[in-house]
Amino acid sequence: MTTKAAAAKAENHESSMFEAVLARLDVAAKIYGLSDEVANILRNPEKQVKVSVPVMMDNGKVQVFEGFRTVHSTILGPSKGGIRYAMDVCDDEVKALSAWMTFKCAVANLPYGGAKGGIKCDPRKMSVGELERLTKAYTVAMADVFGPTKDIPAPDMGTSGREMAWLVDAYNKVHRGNFPAVTTGKPVGMGGSLGRDAATGRGVMVATLAALRKMDLSPKNVTCAVQGFGNVGSHAARLLHEQGIMICAIGDHTATFWNEKGIDVNAALRYVKDNGGVLKGFTGGTEIKNTELLTSNVDVLVPAALQNVITEEIAHEIKAKLIVEGANGPTTPEADVILNDKKIIVVPDILANGGGVTVSYFEWVQNNYGYYWTEEEVNAKHDASMGSAFMHVWNFSQKYNTTMRIGAYITALKKVEFGIQAKGNY
Numbered sequence: 313m314t315t316k317a318a319a320a321k322a323e324n325h326e327s328s329m330f331e332a333v334l335a336r337l338d339v340a341a342k343i344y345g346l347s348d349e350v351a352n353i354l355r356n357p358e359k360q361v362k363v364s365v366p367v368m369m370d371n372g373k374v375q376v377f378e379g380f381r382t383v384h385s386t387i388l389g390p391s392k393g394g395i396r397y398a399m400d401v402c403d404d405e406v407k408a409l410s411a412w413m414t415f416k417c418a419v420a421n422l423p424y425g426g427a428k429g430g431i432k433c434d435p436r437k438m439s440v441g442e443l444e445r446l447t448k449a450y451t452v453a454m455a456d457v458f459g460p461t462k463d464i465p466a467p468d469m470g471t472s473g474r475e476m477a478w479l480v481d482a483y484n485k486v487h488r489g490n491f492p493a494v495t496t497g498k499p500v501g502m503g504g505s506l507g508r509d510a511a512t513g514r515g516v517m518v519a520t521l522a523a524l525r526k527m528d529l530s531p532k533n534v535t536c537a538v539q540g541f542g543n544v545g546s547h548a549a550r551l552l553h554e555q556g557i558m559i560c561a562i563g564d565h566t567a568t569f570w571n572e573k574g575i576d577v578n579a580a581l582r583y584v585k586d587n588g589g590v591l592k593g594f595t596g597g598t599e600i601k602n603t604e605l606l607t608s609n610v611d612v613l614v615p616a617a618l619q620n621v622i623t624e625e626i627a628h629e630i631k632a633k634l635i636v637e638g639a640n641g642p643t644t645p646e647a648d649v650i651l652n653d654k655k656i657i658v659v660p661d662i663l664a665n666g667g668g669v670t671v672s673y674f675e676w677v678q679n680n681y682g683y684y685w686t687e688e689e690v691n692a693k694h695d696a697s698m699g700s701a702f703m704h705v706w707n708f709s710q711k712y713n714t715t716m717r718i719g720a721y722i723t724a725l726k727k728v729e730f731g732i733q734a735k736g737n738y
């Protein structure tokens with residue numbers, strides 16, 4: 313760990329997340345030869361907004377929540393990025409995630425910049441009514457930040473289509489009109505796009521297959537462990553399983569399971585649906601520790617839950633030949649070095665989980681167009697887009713003789729640099 317990153321980590325873990333972005337940015341900037349001027353623009357988010365949101369709780373008492381939105385960049389278009397509800401949401405985490413959105417959108421070749429928002433809260437401990445009031449109060453507080461041509465939110469950890477529908481309702485009331493394109497990830501029937509729910513997991517599947525082709529491995533002979541069984545992990549596990557890959561381990565925040573003969577992913581999906589959305593109590597495998605999943609004896613590892621789970625210590629123990637990052641920021645910069653030494657291919661988050669924002673873009677296009685596509689059309693456009701993003705990043709990593717992560721940063725830097733130069737300055 314660099315001294316700066318260690319100091320930041322000692323101070324609070326979130327600072328180290330933005331440090332993790334800057335660490336990769338610095339490496340990529342050097343290899344690519346990015347000017348200091350452009351690097352400086354990208355090191356500093358365009359706008360950081362923090363609001364205090366008082367909400368009437370079910371017990372009749374008012375609780376004040378902290379809400380955040382960071383617009384990292386609007387160089388390539390309106391800023392885009394999710395809103396997360398979690399207890400560890402803070403300035404620096406949102407800042408790091410917003411920068412990743414800038415790079416992710418550029419890698420996916422979308423006409424967007426990057427942003428991220430969040431509310432420090434524990435959604436699992438709140439009632440539906442409390443969550444609705446919180447979401448609407450936050451939206452009203454951010455009504456001048458958000459906008460269909462300005463800054464377009466989406467779901468992230470702890471939020472879903474339900475919250476996006478509330479957000480649109482509050483935004484519409486403030487701005488006195490109908491603005492479905494102010495957010496994406498809405499429920500189908502409320503301006504949402506078919507295929508959006510499964511899109512991030514689908515992108516992970518497309519990226520995995522593309523990487524396996526490069527490694528000369530056939531999906532039928534490959535085993536995989538998926539950490540996280542929420543919106544990303546569950547769809548990724550299902551779609552990888554459909555491609556003939558044997559899923560030997562799955563897990564969520566409540567329990568983790570191993571089955572060397574392969575987990576019946578459809579049974580796990582049914583179990584989760586019938587048991588409050590969690591895997592605890594599932595009987596289709598032996599229960600193991602969460603960290604054991606990361607170091608289990610599989611060919612492919614898909615971290616699709618939290619950030620910073622693949623640390624230096626874990627990286628030393630990883631047996632997979634391929635890691636496909638479904639989560640944002642699952643690998644620390646220190647672990648990157650070890651994984652590279654071990655010749656493990658890492659398909660980085662800003663490429664691997666870009667399927668979600670790609671279909672968000674399709675949703676926004678459909679909203680603006682007022683005409684909706686079939687699921688087959690959405691999936692076909694998504695698969696083509698992810699496939700070409702993968703090839704771009706792969707080619708850059710070969711050309712610059714570097715990792716796919718740095719190849720992805722270089723892909724993004726090239727596009728953003730072009731945008732900065734084309735637009736000129738004040």
Ligand code: GLU
Pocket residue numbers: 392393394395464465466467468469496497640665666668669670672
């Ligand atoms: N929250 C998702 C992400 O991190 C989706 C963002 C979006 O669709 O705007 O990529």
